[in-house]
Amino acid sequence: SGKTAAFVLPVLQVLSQDPYGIFCLVLTPTRELAYQIAEQFRVLGKPLGLKDCVVVGGLDMVAQALELSRKPHVVIATPGRLADHLRSSNTFSLKKLKFLVLDEADRLLEQGCADFTADLEVILEAVPARRQTLLFSATLTDTLKELKSLATNRPFFWEAASEVRTVDELDQRYLLVPEVAKDAYLVHLIQTFQDEHEDWAVIIFTKTCKDCQVLNMMLRKYNFRSIALHSMMKQRQRFAALAKFKSSIFKILIATDVAARGLDIPAVQVVINHNTPGLPKIYIHRVGRTARAGRKGMAITLVTQYDIHLVHAIEEEIKLKLQEYSVEERFVLDILTQVNVTRRECEIVSVES
Template sequence: MAVFTSLGLSEWLVRQCSQMGINKATPVQENCIPAILEGRDCMGCAKTGSGKTAAFVLPVLQKLSEDPYGIFCLVLTPTRELAYQIAEQFRVLGKPLGLRDCIIVGGMDMVTQALELSKKPHVVVATPGRLADHIRSCKTFNLQKIQFLILDEADRLLEQGCSDFTKDLEVILGVVPSKRQTLLFSATLTDTLQELQTIAMNKPFFWESKSEVRTVDELDQRYILTPEKVKDSYLVHLIQKFEDENSDWSIIIFTNTCKNCQILTMMLREFKFPAISLHSMMKQKQRFANLAKFKSNVFKILIATDVASRGLDIPTVQVVINHNTPGLPKIYIHRVGRTARAGRNGVSITLVTQYDIHLINGIEEQIQTKLKEFPLEEKDVLKILTQVNVTRRQCEIKLESTDFDEKKQINKRKQMILEGKDPDMEKNEKETKKITKRKLKEMKTGHGKKGQK
């Protein structure tokens, strides 16, 4: 690992890094920082937890110190929590400059955000949807003079299957200057990312970690084979085991839906575990509050959907548990990357049911690593099986009484209205498709009304 002074960074930035306990550059920083300082577009692809954020923050701050004016840098990122984390890194490293940053994400007051934008902060960190809304509705700020456009977790932002991100990016790219430096960073490389030339045109520099392994060596990757109906009992027993064996422990549990996230949180609290949740159905202020409580160790367990799987850096996390096996290897890579960061050790455990064997095979092939079985006594799991199943059902009934599903539908309708879509039209289209499908089936089988006559 190189020292920062050899990369061309100013003395004041090296001192700031030293104050944060960062004394040597990681490979992604060592390779990308000089290219960015030369004025080249850059795309960096490296393992999660390898220091990608500092790889773009440091050179941007150096360039800003040479000519501080207007909105100098725009950073786009897929999640609100990650936007706050990136802004914090800019703020800490850029303190000697008196750096002014602005965070533009959903769930917060648009008028307040518009006022902050009009004050011409040096750095704007935004989620594409909310920034696109400001561009469409507000003319009090100007992005025509930005020097840097940065896409963090670029594979997610450029995913062709994600039409919302694509539309919002088109709006943003329409108002930023063509003469700029474009930086793209990600932990996973996709076909979309390889089409770098469509966004980056300024002598692009590409760097990808040479390692075929997409997870770090310090991560101990395990699995537990469990029948679907016993999975929650294994989870409870697993947490009990960590609680008994470690005084200083911190766990993130990933699950696939907001509803399951909420139920698991309620269930674990019934077992007196210090658990807190994070999912997209929560209000933004509550999401931030819960994340802060977990970071400060007020709560030891965070149950989350994939809203927390990207980029979040929480040093205290020792264990990541996948309550469901991720359908895509890259989702697995991002999830388990929440532990064993920056050279620290960590453990990931995936609960694998009889339906998930092919998914695990795909993950192992992608990460070039075989997962090892995590030893647990089945008899200890069976002891708590009835209690866990009853507790879970009670939590499901309790959640149903709060109209959780109805709230989800209301939120979905609100989002569609904000995007200019007609929610009733979509509902009618779905009903029409169902009726058409049923009639075609009746015609084929002869069981329709005509067939009966």
């Protein structure tokens, strides 16, 4: 949708009039997204000689502190690591900041399993009161609505007008499967896509890091070129996995929701939800990884007998009925026992390692 350019271009325009260091801070919930945003700043800011600095966890803090002390024009960070720097050193200052951007603002501001509140408080104390704050999100949550109503200076608010919450080019399907046969259906789907469209790239979303790891091991046993991406991996492994998928070395990416937000991988033709997302907004972010920038794409959600109510909630939110995806069951039944045995073997190996 061009969300990143919507804040990168105005920031660069104002920066060009009076360039100085640390001019803009961009906060984002995931490390991968931080690097993607930095890439956009570099491409669009090259004529200005833009200096940027990415501050995320999993990488050397000393090297990051050195970069921050050199006063880059733009800092792109995850809240946790930037707050760590602010607590532990005074080699840089955010007091002259003109812009504070919260990308995926709903995720940054929501309270839950990954609560950024304490880190955001540290950061907000370090930035000046007189600044322009920009919040961007693909989904408007109650938190953002509340923030809009609390703001004292009548903020500018813009929402893309659309009756449907997902794009027209996206073919959205569901596949009703018994819980015990879910993996066999997945293997059959992947095999079908690879037989019919050898060059297609597929992202499979899973609920947990363990599921992600086990599914990756299982698909590799069936000689599918897959790679995993989840938050338990070391940061360099995560970057490497994403780079290999983007460059088509691997055609299948199995990921947790760490990859559901903002990541722009142009060539993804299919998104498969191995689990039905518990929240409609998670579904919207996941399926948004395909059918990007006017391209066509397909999203298939594997739905068990326990997930029907979740599908109804998703349909209500996106204002669209999901169509059933038809599969010949006999092909799935042929591989069911073998797939379940392979899954069990992979689970045992996963526990041992």
